[in-house]
Amino acid sequence: MAEKHQLTLKDIARELGLAVSTVSRALKSHPDISDETIKLVKDYAKEHHYVPNLLAVNFRKSKTFNIGLVIPELVHQFFSTIISGVLQEANDKGYNVLICQSNEKLSDEKKVAQALLNSRVDGVIISLSNETEDYSHLKEFLDAEIPVVQVDKIIEGFDTPKVVVNDYSGAYQAVDYLIGQGYQKVAHLRGRLIVQHSNERHRGYAEAMEQHKLPIKEDYIRICDLQTEKEGYTYAREMMNLPEPPDAIFCVTDLVALGVMEYLREKNIKVPEEVGVIGFSNWQLGEIIRPTLSTVHQPGFELGVKATELLLDKINNGSSSPNIKVVLDADLIIRDSVRKL
Amino acid sequence: MAEKHQLTLKDIARELGLAVSTVSRALKSHPDISDETIKLVKDYAKEHHYVPNLLAVNFRKSKTFNIGLVIPELVHQFFSTIISGVLQEANDKGYNVLICQSNEKLSDEKKVAQALLNSRVDGVIISLSNETEDYSHLKEFLDAEIPVVQVDKIIEGFDTPKVVVNDYSGAYQAVDYLIGQGYQKVAHLRGRLIVQHSNERHRGYAEAMEQHKLPIKEDYIRICDLQTEKEGYTYAREMMNLPEPPDAIFCVTDLVALGVMEYLREKNIKVPEEVGVIGFSNWQLGEIIRPTLSTVHQPGFELGVKATELLLDKINNGSSSPNIKVVLDADLIIRDSVRKL
DNA sequence: CAATTCTCCGCAACCGATTGTGCAATCAGT
DNA sequence: ACTGATTGCACAATCGGTTGCGGAGAATTG
Numbered sequence: 001m002a003e004k005h006q007l008t009l010k011d012i013a014r015e016l017g018l019a020v021s022t023v024s025r026a027l028k029s030h031p032d033i034s035d036e037t038i039k040l041v042k043d044y045a046k047e048h049h050y051v052p053n054l055l056a057v058n059f060r061k062s063k064t065f066n067i068g069l070v071i072p073e074l075v076h077q078f079f080s081t082i083i084s085g086v087l088q089e090a091n092d093k094g095y096n097v098l099i100c101q102s103n104e105k106l107s108d109e110k111k112v113a114q115a116l117l118n119s120r121v122d123g124v125i126i127s128l129s130n131e132t133e134d135y136s137h138l139k140e141f142l143d144a145e146i147p148v149v150q151v152d153k154i155i156e157g158f159d160t161p162k163v164v165v166n167d168y169s170g171a172y173q174a175v176d177y178l179i180g181q182g183y184q185k186v187a188h189l190r191g192r193l194i195v196q197h198s199n200e201r202h203r204g205y206a207e208a209m210e211q212h213k214l215p216i217k218e219d220y221i222r223i224c225d226l227q228t229e230k231e232g233y234t235y236a237r238e239m240m241n242l243p244e245p246p247d248a249i250f251c252v253t254d255l256v257a258l259g260v261m262e263y264l265r266e267k268n269i270k271v272p273e274e275v276g277v278i279g280f281s282n283w284q285l286g287e288i289i290r291p292t293l294s295t296v297h298q299p300g301f302e303l304g305v306k307a308t309e310l311l312l313d314k315i316n317n318g319s320s321s322p323n324i325k326v327v328l329d330a331d332l333i334i335r336d337s338v339r340k341l
Numbered sequence: 342m343a344e345k346h347q348l349t350l351k352d353i354a355r356e357l358g359l360a361v362s363t364v365s366r367a368l369k370s371h372p373d374i375s376d377e378t379i380k381l382v383k384d385y386a387k388e389h390h391y392v393p394n395l396l397a398v399n400f401r402k403s404k405t406f407n408i409g410l411v412i413p414e415l416v417h418q419f420f421s422t423i424i425s426g427v428l429q430e431a432n433d434k435g436y437n438v439l440i441c442q443s444n445e446k447l448s449d450e451k452k453v454a455q456a457l458l459n460s461r462v463d464g465v466i467i468s469l470s471n472e473t474e475d476y477s478h479l480k481e482f483l484d485a486e487i488p489v490v491q492v493d494k495i496i497e498g499f500d501t502p503k504v505v506v507n508d509y510s511g512a513y514q515a516v517d518y519l520i521g522q523g524y525q526k527v528a529h530l531r532g533r534l535i536v537q538h539s540n541e542r543h544r545g546y547a548e549a550m551e552q553h554k555l556p557i558k559e560d561y562i563r564i565c566d567l568q569t570e571k572e573g574y575t576y577a578r579e580m581m582n583l584p585e586p587p588d589a590i591f592c593v594t595d596l597v598a599l600g601v602m603e604y605l606r607e608k609n610i611k612v613p614e615e616v617g618v619i620g621f622s623n624w625q626l627g628e629i630i631r632p633t634l635s636t637v638h639q640p641g642f643e644l645g646v647k648a649t650e651l652l653l654d655k656i657n658n659g660s661s662s663p664n665i666k667v668v669l670d671a672d673l674i675i676r677d678s679v680r681k682l
Numbered sequence: 683c684a685a686t687t688c689t690c691c692g693c694a695a696c697c698g699a700t701t702g703t704g705c706a707a708t709c710a711g712t
Numbered sequence: 713a714c715t716g717a718t719t720g721c722a723c724a725a726t727c728g729g730t731t732g733c734g735g736a737g738a739a740t741t742g
Contacts, residue, residue: 008728019692024729034690054461056728059400060697065460066407066437074428075421084415087442091453096407096460098437101428112432119406119437120395229629258629265631285626288570288599290606349698360722365699375720397698401727 007050016044027052066096067311068116070126072104072153077283078300079127082151085304086125093312095122106131113137117144123311125304128153130195147314151307153197161310162325163303167197170296170330171204174278175250177332179212181339183248183276187220189235189260191227191252201252201280220246224256232259240267240275247275248338254279254286254295261289261337276338291336299328348391357385368393407437408652409457411467413445413494418624419641420468423492426645427466434653436463447472454478458485464652466645469494471536488655492648494538502651503666504644508538511637511671512545515619516591518673520553522680524589524617528561530576530601532568532593542593542621561587565597573600581610588616589679595620595627595636602630602678617679632677640669 013020018037026033026041044050058064069086071079083099090097098121100112109129116124117140124141126148135158141148148160156162178186188205191198202221209216219242224231232251236259239246251257257279264271271277271291279286279295286293306326313321334340354361359378367374367382385391399405410427412420424440431438439462441453450470457465458481465482467489476499482489489501497503519527529546532539543562550557560583563576573592577600580587592598598620605612612618612632620627620636627634647667654662675681 006728009730010728020729021693021731022691024731025691032690037690051459053728054459055396055400055403055405056697057730059396059727060729060731062396062697064396066439074425075418077416080416080421083440084442087415087440091441091456096439098407099424099428099440100432101425115432115437118392118395262631285629288626289630290603347698350700351698361699362701362723363721365701366721373720378720394698397727398700400697401699401701403727 006053007048008053012041012044012048012050016040064120064122065094066098066119066121067308067315068098068100068112068119068121068124068126070100070102070109070112070116070124072102072127072129074099074101078281078298081300082127082304082307085301085306086308087304088301089305089308090312093308095312102129102132104129104131110137113140117141117146121146123147123149123315125149125151125307125311127151128155147311149307149311149314151303159323161307161314161321161323163307163310164325164327165298165303166327166329167200168204168207170280170298170332171201171250172208173204173330173332174280174294174296175205175208176211177334178248178250178276178278178338179208179214181276181341183339184214185217185220185244185246186214186248186250187222187239187246189222189224189232189249189251189256192223192225198252205250224252227253227256229255229259229262232256233263234259236260236263240264240269249275249277251277251279254281254283254293257293257295257337258285258289261291261293272337272339278338282333286333286335294335294337295333297331297333299330302328347394348389349394353382353385353389353391357381404463405461406435407439407460407462408649408656409439409441409453409460409462409465409467411441411443411450411453411457411465413443413468413470415440415442419622419639422641423468423645423648426642426647427649428645429642430646430649431653434649436653443470445470445472451478454481458482458487462487464488464490464656466490466492466648466652468492469496488652490648490652490655492644500664502648502655502662502664504648504651505666505668506639506644507668507670508541509545509548511621511639511673512542512591513549514545514671514673515621515635515637516546516549517552518675519589519591519617519619519679520549520555522617522682524680525555526558526561526585526587527555527589527591528563528580528587530563530565530573530590530592530597533564533566539593546591565593568594568597570596570600570603573597574604575600577601577604581605581608581616590616590618592618592620595622595624595634598634598636598678599626599630602632602634613678613680619679623674627674627676635676635678636674638672638674640671643669 009020009023013023023041026038027045029038067090073079087097102109106129109132123146135155138148150160150162152164154162154164175186190202206216222235249260251260257277260277261271264275269275279293282295282297286295350361350364354364364382367379370379408431414420428438443450447470450473464487476496479489491501491503493505495503495505516527531543547557565572590601592601598618601618602612605616610616620634623636623638627636
């Protein structure tokens, strides 16, 4: 079984009494080669299971058919969903994916970027770490004419194609829905001020409130630095102890929402009757807890697919393809944590 | 910035008036080359940022420095943790990882296996799909002298290094602990009969019971085909309605345990006072639900690291390294779903 | 029948690094 | 000073495809 020596063009040429170049062209159905010869070669190749040596082909063409994917964390629902999308589209088009984690650290991001550069990937898809504020380490890719596509966590000023989720509209939908269900005093546990996602979600919240002519009270807004369950719990307590507590809480993240629900259950405050809760991200846990958690679904898979499409387009069509920004919509998922009229 | 033409050995040789071979050897500090020349070349290389063309090197050496990783699902806590371990160890040793999903389908597994073969990876780590019962499609790797390491979901008969978790001891510890805390009537919601994990966990359960001279009643054992929350819920109801209901339930999976807890809460049966519950896998959700879920932790990360170590050893030392089987211990994690004495 | 055009295929360079072999110059030994 | 060993480097083949160019022979044309 074990072929000592992988079959090469040379072998076929010798066996068939042809030149190596003829065999090469025949396998590609080159017009210069007669149909008979093409058939002869192809049949022989098939019969003897010829597979071109990818290393040689890649070397010659200066292509690896590998694309790099840099993400903050691998063990993470959202990101692994993105990866899944990238994988599908890339494999479908004959590309392999080299995955690297930045662990949300700039230093690691730089390190893997170098590694990818050395690996001579044909292109890179990157979701920036939280620490990343400039893109000097990524410019090297463009200098080396390796296309880059940014996904989800991006830097606007870095001129590459981008794929992001519409946080604003997701948040707007959520709050708009809450109000539509009769909630009036909607609070928002938001994320950090310097994170774009957080700001966009806050903007969605604010504009929905405004649209319905509801006041935005300072007391109803808290910043979750870490976006943990604990923060949700703590801020829920603070808010519910206000003279005029909110009757709905829109959270920047499902985990925060979980903390909120935790507190409410402890205090025997009924969800959704007394207080409505909506999270963001559509984590698995939302379907598992009781009451099930309403949330905003971010299309991670589609994000990955789209980013890959853009990248492959760049790779194959070069500078002729413009650096567009694709914004995918987030979907509101209604479950039991909000009243149904 | 953009170097039109990447610097090559030839360029350096021309510039320095040396032969290409001398430059090549100098960069590797070959003993045949004088220290002066070595310094000269290395300095020049450093100054002009010479990086060897990986494609050429790989082609020459017939190595890709890529390893393939085939797993059933990417969006999955346990598997993504394994990936994380593989990634860390591989990157650390200068290897890239090509990740492929089998989606738990044999057909997909065959497809990606072919793709990896064509990509000429240096080795493969695989966790088999649920549908995989023979390994004919994997033998091709060995025929092509590409080392394979099996991880977690394995076929014993397929002669490769293997890395698995000790399901038996994990289960034994769990049940032993339950009994130690005073539970006597321990039930087990197990997985399918043809799945090795399930059988091992069941064996751990059975032996722990036996060890403590407790009877194993048929009524206390149910098979969860899908290992869903719903099954947990259903079987918990069945069991709690027995004339003599169990006072503890050991579940094949956290998700099943969740369904059990769900039912118990509905019926107002106190956990852990009246019934103790332990799951398996240590999913995130276990820390999130109330009471928090005791479980058995499978060291996914270490699994990935170890598998990669074995693979790289195979790759670099060939057949001189034997096909050992590494069994990693699972740790019992005690949380609030069992009584604490 | 000679001139021209087509068909079909072989020759050889090439991509960039690696490596076996050979040769000139230096050095030690008697 | 002559032989033999050692040092330091260059030459050239090689890995397996790809591709520009050129040429022999058949077919077409005037």
